[in-house]
Amino acid sequence: MSGPRAGVPLIEAEDVAMHFRVGSALSALVGGRPALVRAVDGVSLTLMRGESVGLLGESGCGKTTMGRLLLRLLRPSAGRIRFDGEDIAALSGAGLRRFRARAQMIFQNPFEALNPRFTIAAALAEPLENAGIPRAEWAGRIERAMELVRLPDPGQFLARRPHQLSGGQLQRVVMARALLLDPDFVVADEPVSMLDVSVRAGVLNVFREVRARLGLTAIYISHDLALVRYVCERTVVMYLGRVVEDGPTEAMIEDPLHPYTRALVAAVPTPDPDQSHAPLPIGRGAPDARNPPSGCRFRDRCPLAHDRCAAEAPRPTRIGARTVYCHLHG
Numbered sequence: 001m002s003g004p005r006a007g008v009p010l011i012e013a014e015d016v017a018m019h020f021r022v023g024s025a026l027s028a029l030v031g032g033r034p035a036l037v038r039a040v041d042g043v044s045l046t047l048m049r050g051e052s053v054g055l056l057g058e059s060g061c062g063k064t065t066m067g068r069l070l071l072r073l074l075r076p077s078a079g080r081i082r083f084d085g086e087d088i089a090a091l092s093g094a095g096l097r098r099f100r101a102r103a104q105m106i107f108q109n110p111f112e113a114l115n116p117r118f119t120i121a122a123a124l125a126e127p128l129e130n131a132g133i134p135r136a137e138w139a140g141r142i143e144r145a146m147e148l149v150r151l152p153d154p155g156q157f158l159a160r161r162p163h164q165l166s167g168g169q170l171q172r173v174v175m176a177r178a179l180l181l182d183p184d185f186v187v188a189d190e191p192v193s194m195l196d197v198s199v200r201a202g203v204l205n206v207f208r209e210v211r212a213r214l215g216l217t218a219i220y221i222s223h224d225l226a227l228v229r230y231v232c233e234r235t236v237v238m239y240l241g242r243v244v245e246d247g248p249t250e251a252m253i254e255d256p257l258h259p260y261t262r263a264l265v266a267a268v269p270t271p272d273p274d275q276s277h278a279p280l281p282i283g284r285g286a287p288d289a290r291n292p293p294s295g296c297r298f299r300d301r302c303p304l305a306h307d308r309c310a311a312e313a314p315r316p317t318r319i320g321a322r323t324v325y326c327h328l329h330g
């Protein structure tokens, strides 16, 4: 994004945590205590206006929870999130409605995101009605949003129900729905993971185009570094509820600093042998989030772990435009 407001933070998350209590009814009956899952545990993140940031990590790393916290779909257990300077936890009434319009989610599963009983027209009218947009504006807004996601002939789609559209068309409708209220910020949660491989590139291209055309600030949540590389200039890598590395995507791929990032980068196929990295043997599957290791949470899987890693959680070290959380660097 260029222009007078670029370089100004839109989102500022400070030391945000989200802890869930989990426990089965059976364990409660026998006097067992519910376990505490620290899904997000002390994440600080600033997004400048117009920035596109990938939240990357394995399943269970906290990336989807973080996305939901930024949209106030969840309330954090600790920490603060500011949107355009305002604490989103303090919003209510008209202020909250304005925030809801400006900050939108593109859901992972287009087959679940739309009510199967609604026509596409009804699905698109619903957020406009809820936001109190005058009915006279609906057709114009729907037409513009459909054109943005490259479904330029809305008449073809509006009377149909979700099952009458292909997965790719449906995900574009979900994207159009998120654009109807002219948001500044979108969180896209693995938006192509449920789609056939053959249509993923088309949907990703639409996402990229729309973001650039509207100057949107975006979070793209994924476990796939290749997809994040395609749509985001900056990447934040998460592991077991914490950030482990944050920086420009290309620099991170060329020279990953954190051992976990190194393992993720090594898993991405590259045609250029100079760009490939020796794989790190980290094994599969993150440890139990209810009982994370002391010190560095990655230490159980890190082949470079040493004594300090068990005793002390790494603090952020700034290296150029990058931030890394690892004792090897600070």
Ligand code: SF4
Pocket: 258, 259, 260, 296, 297, 298, 299, 300, 302, 303, 304, 305, 306, 309, 314, 325, 326, 327, 328
């Ligand atoms: Fe590995 Fe230690 Fe760095 Fe953690 S702090 S990533 S265990 S070297």
